[in-house]
Amino acid sequence: MEPAGRTRCSNPSWRARSATASGRPSIELAPTWSPAPIPAACCTWRPPASTCATPSSWSRRPSIWTEPAAAGARNGCPVDTGPVRLPLMRWSKLFIPTLRDAPGDAEAASHRLLVRGGFMRQLHAGHYSLLPLGLRVHDKVERIVREEMNAIGAQEFLLPAMHPASVWEQSGRWQLMGDEMFRLTDRKGADLALGMTHEEVIAGIATEVSSYRMLPQLWYQIQWKFRDEPRPKAGLLRVREFAMKDSYSFDIDEAGLDASFDLHHDAYVRIFERLSLPAIPVEASSGAMGGSDSIEFMVPSPAGEDDVVRCVACGYAANIERATSQLEPVADPAEAAALERFATPGVVTIAALAAFEGGAPADRQLKSLIMVADGEMVAAVLRGDHQLNLQKLSDALGVAAIRPAEPEETEAALGAKPGSLGPVDVSGVRVVVDRALEGRTNMVTGANADGFHLRGVSIERDVQVDLWADLREVSAGEACPNCGRPLEIVRCIEAGHIFKLGRKYTEAMGVTVLDEDGKTRVPIMGSYGIGIGRGVAAIAETFHDDNGLMWPVAVAPYEVVITVVNVKDEASTAAAQALYDELRAAHVDVLLDDRNARAGVKFADAELIGIPFRITIGPRTLGDGEVELTPRRTGDTTVVAIEAIAAEVTALVADAR
RNA sequence: CGGGCUGUGGCGCAGUUUGGUUAGCGCGUCGGUCUGGGGGACCGAAGGUCGGAGGUUCAAAUCCUCUCAGCCCGACCA
Numbered sequence: 001m002e003p004a005g006r007t008r009c010s011n012p013s014w015r016a017r018s019a020t021a022s023g024r025p026s027i028e029l030a031p032t033w034s035p036a037p038i039p040a041a042c043c044t045w046r047p048p049a050s051t052c053a054t055p056s057s058w059s060r061r062p063s064i065w066t067e068p069a070a071a072g073a074r075n076g077c078p079v080d081t082g083p084v085r086l087p088l089m090r091w092s093k094l095f096i097p098t099l100r101d102a103p104g105d106a107e108a109a110s111h112r113l114l115v116r117g118g119f120m121r122q123l124h125a126g127h128y129s130l131l132p133l134g135l136r137v138h139d140k141v142e143r144i145v146r147e148e149m150n151a152i153g154a155q156e157f158l159l160p161a162m163h164p165a166s167v168w169e170q171s172g173r174w175q176l177m178g179d180e181m182f183r184l185t186d187r188k189g190a191d192l193a194l195g196m197t198h199e200e201v202i203a204g205i206a207t208e209v210s211s212y213r214m215l216p217q218l219w220y221q222i223q224w225k226f227r228d229e230p231r232p233k234a235g236l237l238r239v240r241e242f243a244m245k246d247s248y249s250f251d252i253d254e255a256g257l258d259a260s261f262d263l264h265h266d267a268y269v270r271i272f273e274r275l276s277l278p279a280i281p282v283e284a285s286s287g288a289m290g291g292s293d294s295i296e297f298m299v300p301s302p303a304g305e306d307d308v309v310r311c312v313a314c315g316y317a318a319n320i321e322r323a324t325s326q327l328e329p330v331a332d333p334a335e336a337a338a339l340e341r342f343a344t345p346g347v348v349t350i351a352a353l354a355a356f357e358g359g360a361p362a363d364r365q366l367k368s369l370i371m372v373a374d375g376e377m378v379a380a381v382l383r384g385d386h387q388l389n390l391q392k393l394s395d396a397l398g399v400a401a402i403r404p405a406e407p408e409e410t411e412a413a414l415g416a417k418p419g420s421l422g423p424v425d426v427s428g429v430r431v432v433v434d435r436a437l438e439g440r441t442n443m444v445t446g447a448n449a450d451g452f453h454l455r456g457v458s459i460e461r462d463v464q465v466d467l468w469a470d471l472r473e474v475s476a477g478e479a480c481p482n483c484g485r486p487l488e489i490v491r492c493i494e495a496g497h498i499f500k501l502g503r504k505y506t507e508a509m510g511v512t513v514l515d516e517d518g519k520t521r522v523p524i525m526g527s528y529g530i531g532i533g534r535g536v537a538a539i540a541e542t543f544h545d546d547n548g549l550m551w552p553v554a555v556a557p558y559e560v561v562i563t564v565v566n567v568k569d570e571a572s573t574a575a576a577q578a579l580y581d582e583l584r585a586a587h588v589d590v591l592l593d594d595r596n597a598r599a600g601v602k603f604a605d606a607e608l609i610g611i612p613f614r615i616t617i618g619p620r621t622l623g624d625g626e627v628e629l630t631p632r633r634t635g636d637t638t639v640v641a642i643e644a645i646a647a648e649v650t651a652l653v654a655d656a657r
Numbered sequence: 658c659g660g661g662c663u664g665u666g667g668c669g670c671a672g673u674u675u676g677g678u679u680a681g682c683g684c685g686u687c688g689g690u691c692u693g694g695g696g697g698a699c700c701g702a703a704g705g706u707c708g709g710a711g712g713u714u715c716a717a718a719u720c721c722u723c724u725c726a727g728c729c730c731g732a733c734c735a
Contacts, residue, residue, distance in 0.1 A: 124727080
């Protein structure tokens with residue numbers, strides 16, 4: 001979808017040459033590329049004379065600065081004209097509303113700093129306006145993603161954001177998606193949805209692929225997606241509308257899918273490298289989408305919402321929804337005792353049963369958790385001291401919705417309240433048992449009668465197991481399943497997710513091709529996503545300090561800021577202007593802080609908005625023909641001869657792009 | 658959906674318990690003077706339906722009822 005408020009352009013030659021997916025000319029920053037001349041009437045918006053409010057002070061005090069290629073000011077409003085059309089980059093004319101205080105209710109660092117730095121403003125929960133500075137970063141992230149997708153031969157599409165219910169009904173997801181999908185009705189009463197993803201739409205187009213000769217295809221789009229999140233939070237990290245790169249691969253067979261998947265894996269590694277994000281590829285659950293070989297790219301951050309289990313020794317990494325570990329064996333008494341029911345008045349917790357005379361330690365108890373999975377009652381059975389991971393149970397059962405049963409439901413199904421439940425002699429309830437319990441004997445569990453427990457329970461003998469599965473959530477410090485070293489748990493932001501989809505959507509949408517034998521085949525799909533705005537937030541979370549953001553050069557809104565300490569010093573302004581012109585000519589993204597403000601304000605703002613390199617021009621050093629260079633990351637200032645600074649900074653920037 | 662908290666100029670907050678002059682403070686903004694290497698000083702100014710609706714009262718930011726919104730925790734969540 002074309003986000004509201006962005007420039008529209010109907011000139012086909014312009015659009016064909018450099019339009020982006022969102023229909024908006026991208027900022028051109030490549031040092032080797034100059035835009036061809038553009039019809040002046042098309043995409044270069046100028047304020048009509050009548051709307052160009054000209055503060056009287058502008059005419060009274062003509063600017064001491066000039067634009068290199070500018071024909072001058074039009075109606076008092078500076079415009080950037082001339083053969084190379086670069087955006088104006090003088091702070092005094094830009095809208096960069098920095099704040100001394102962040103909104104009181106913002107907690108995540110990225111949220112606070114992106115608002116304070118004038119990158120974005122909240123419209124309402126989960127919906128943010130990107131201000132010019134924020135859009136520049138967003139654009140650069142988007143551009144890197146686009147370049148790497150193009151590099152693996154993927155082709156970009158622009159797809160509708162609003163979909164008829166019919167395509168979602170065809171795949172079965174009109175029901176499945178529930179409240180997370182925004183739905184609306186048009187004037188004719190037809191049901192519509194705002195797309196939360198585009199499998200259905202893209203598979204619909206893929207019906208036109210008719211021969212194996214046209215496969216594989218890698219298709220992608222970078223567009224606005226809508227999800228009615230139950231709880232938007234943390235600024236851009238979890239929102240209800242956002243730009244996302246989604247790509248889809250179509251292959252004739254599994255081997256082809258493997259290749260497409262690997263291409264994406266490599267592309268994602270490169271993308272996160274270019275974004276400077278230390279993303280960890282981890283094994284993940286593919287959730288309600290089904291499929292296999294699901295890999296998430298996780299960026300460690302306390303602001304994240306996922307836990308990753310990681311082994312620093314051997315590199316094992318998995319989402320906690322998938323992670324496993326080695327367990328210390330528990331010694332059960334050798335002789336398998338007979339099943340025996342005993343009274344346990346008032347004992348309804350694992351801890352109480354461990355302390356109870358005739359009970360057993362937690363690791364020799366069976367814990368039964370009653371769940372409702374897609375409407376069916378299920379008992380999840382784990383060792384007493386183990387935690388259930390709901391996603392693991394959900395994956396094992398292959399269900400979409402799962403929740404703990406209400407106490408009344410539990411009592412109706414098993415005849416006892418929670419606290420006295422057990423897996424022995426149950427009927428009408430599917431029993432799923434954690435693999436950690438294999439072979440265990442002489443355990444203690446609830447008797448499904450309030451106030452009674454059973455001892456002498458041996459799993460294989462006494463429990464009717466419907467399904468063995470890994471249900472247990474790994475804890476920090478347990479042994480790595482590969483190498484046995486202690487595992488750690490890291491909170492992470494999910495920055496990307498790739499997985500093999502299978503044939504669910506190609507089948508549903510009726511995609512078929514003829515293979516080399518003339519037989520009809522259903523292509524197999526992969527699905528690969530990266531959230532652009534979430535990437536921006538993840539970078540902000542990763543790179544900041546007490547003074548503000550610290551953008552990597554590749555995504556910084558500006559690569560260099562020239563801070564003029566005192567704009568009333570003519571030598572300073574002249575030197576700054578010359579340097580500004582020189583850096584612009586070298587295609588460096590340079591911001592000239594020409595504001596008539598005190599030096600402290602400018603330094604603080606430059607640090608807050610996180611420009612990677614600051615060049616300070618002031619009388620202190622200029623008399624000696626020198627300026628200062630301060631990288632944002634280190635804060636170390638070096639003095640550089642004014643003739644040498646442009647070349648040095650250009651090289652530093654080029655090196656870091 | 659459950660629990661907790663909060664809505665007062667652009668931002669951050671006080672005032673609400675115990676109703677009572679013209680609703681304050683800091684920052685920011687605008688004009689001016691001085692200043693000019695780490696959010697400077699002084700003078701002057703603009704800017705507020707106290708989230709909304711209804712009610713109680715001589716009188717409501719303050720009390721009552723309803724409602725809307727936002728944030729945090731949990732649940733949930735390609």
